[in-house]
Amino acid sequence: MMLDSLTHDKNQIIQALKSLPASVKLPTDERVSELSEIRIAEGVAQDIANLNEYWEFINSYHDMYFIAMIGMVNAGKSALGNHLLHQGESGIFEEAPVRETAKASQAQLEQKIFLIDLPGLGSVLSQEDDKIVKNIIRRANVLLVVIGVNQPITQHLYDFLKSEEVLKTWDAQRIIIILNKLDILDNFPEAHRKKQLDSFSEFLIKGNSKMGFPGIGKLFDYQIPIIPFSVVHTRNGKEQWREDALRNAISIALTDSANGCLLRAKQELVSYCRKYITLVVGYIAIKNKIVELANSLDSSFSRMIDDMKRIVSRETDSLYEIISNTRDGCFDAMKTYQPDSAESFWKGSNYESKKNGLRTCRDRYKSKMCIAFDNFATNIKDALVMVVQGTFGSCHPIYQPDKDKVYESLNSLVSNIWDVFDDVYFLDYSSDSYRVRQKLERQNSHLESIAAEVTAWKEKLIERVLEAAKKASQSGSLGRLEKYNSACSSLAQFIEIFTETEVFQQLVSDQ
DSSP: OOHHHHHHHHHHHHHHHHTSOSEEEEESSTTOOOEEEEEOHHHHHHHHHHHHHHHHHHHHHTTSEEEEEEEBTTSSHHHHHHHHTTOOTTSSSOOOSSOSSOOOEEEEEETTEEEEEOOOBTSTTHHHHHHHHHHHHTTOSEEEEEEETTSOOOHHHHHHHHSTTSOOOTTTOEEEEEEEOGGGGTTSOHHHHHHHHHHHHHHHHHOBGGGTBOOSGGGSSSOOOEEEOOHHHHHTTOSHHHHHHHHHHHHHHHTTOTTHHHHHHHHHHHHHHHHHHHHHHHHHHHHHHHHHHHHHHHHHHHHHHHHHHHHHHHHHHHHHHHHHHHHHHHHHHHHTTOOOHHHHHHOOHHHHHHHHHHHHHHHHHHHHHHHHHHHHHHHHHHHHHHHHHHHHSOOOOOOOOOOHHHHHHHHHHHHHHHHHHHHHHHSOOOTTSHHHHHHHHHHHHHHHHHHHHHHHHHHHHHHHHHHHHHHHHHTTHHHHHHHHHHHHHHHHHHHHHHTTSHHHHHHHHHO
16 A cells, blocks of 8 residues: 555545544443443544644655664663764763653664654653653654663553554564663673573563563564663673674664555554544444334334224224114114104193103213213223333323314214104104105214214324324434434544545454
């Protein structure tokens, strides 16, 4: 992957990062049961600045070589750097046991070769130092890891070498370990010194299982050179061969490392992809949860509608049966108020009593019809509310639609029956007369009118029930669905741009 291609990916990644909101919502667990809001604005802005700064470095220095010295505080990095630069103790790099500021120093070692003295790890400015070191070490072709022979490797340094900031392949970046301050062992016999150095070198590479230290050899895909060294000795002209060995190791490490710049640039992009792949994983998980919730919601609504249809059908059939039976009862009751021939002739008190009784019967059956519908309305509403509660756990209050038109249609049916009996019993119309037959034929139209008004009333009730169901679902599955959709929408543009980068797609295919 050439620099132009990498630059294209870099620009896409920055464009994707710029599309991110100030905060994102990501799943708190694998089941995506909840989302947690995470503020990312400051970190994203810093990543954009760091990536642009790194690319400025790549564009300006891609044909140059950089050697970075890292190590714990007081490992002797600055003294070593000054010596490699052929400088004395008061040379370019400050040789001080305590620093007041965290900064890196740079000097030219040879043409197109630069030496960088990084802040010591584990100082009083540890966090600031580590940040500076992490921002720089990926720019280096070679890392000189300086460890004092009087200082065992610390967990801090091991974790740093293990981190993604340090590249693990020979093609991308090379490491040389320098066991510095060898002069500390001057008072020991040579055999003891050699045994001590060999033991320390083996410990660094292979580790010690009893101490829980796995060694650093397994971290890299090549055999790491270890050079024992003493600045004090070489400044005094002693053991010059060690300096030659060190410079030769650096020269070998720099050989053919020019392409490492592109590999390190690619690794820089990969590190950002790895960092922000969390958003991609979260986005996919939320998307899957949306599908799951939508399917569950559709299924719940479908079951609810089916249950409602069964209830409405059952209760409606029961209502029409009651209306039919009540109508039949009304016919039978009104027959009992037929006056005999003598009563019809004299039209006395018995006649008037039966006539008034017929009116009373009419009013009584009107009341029965309305009560039947009231019972139906209450039963069907309560049953539908229970369905909503069973589906979504709650249900907002539902008020019954106005019943006046249903009452009117029911009263018209009873009035029609009364009108027929009144014509025959008290107005002397024959039961076979056109007037009476016509009124009897209107019974069907009255029943159709009742059915139409009951249907209209049911539709209004169902509309209110569905609205209550929607509100109930908004505090449950539908509310979560809307929340998850909102979380995905805020990441959609980032995902579209970020996942189209070649470096991201290669990262995914490699995993």
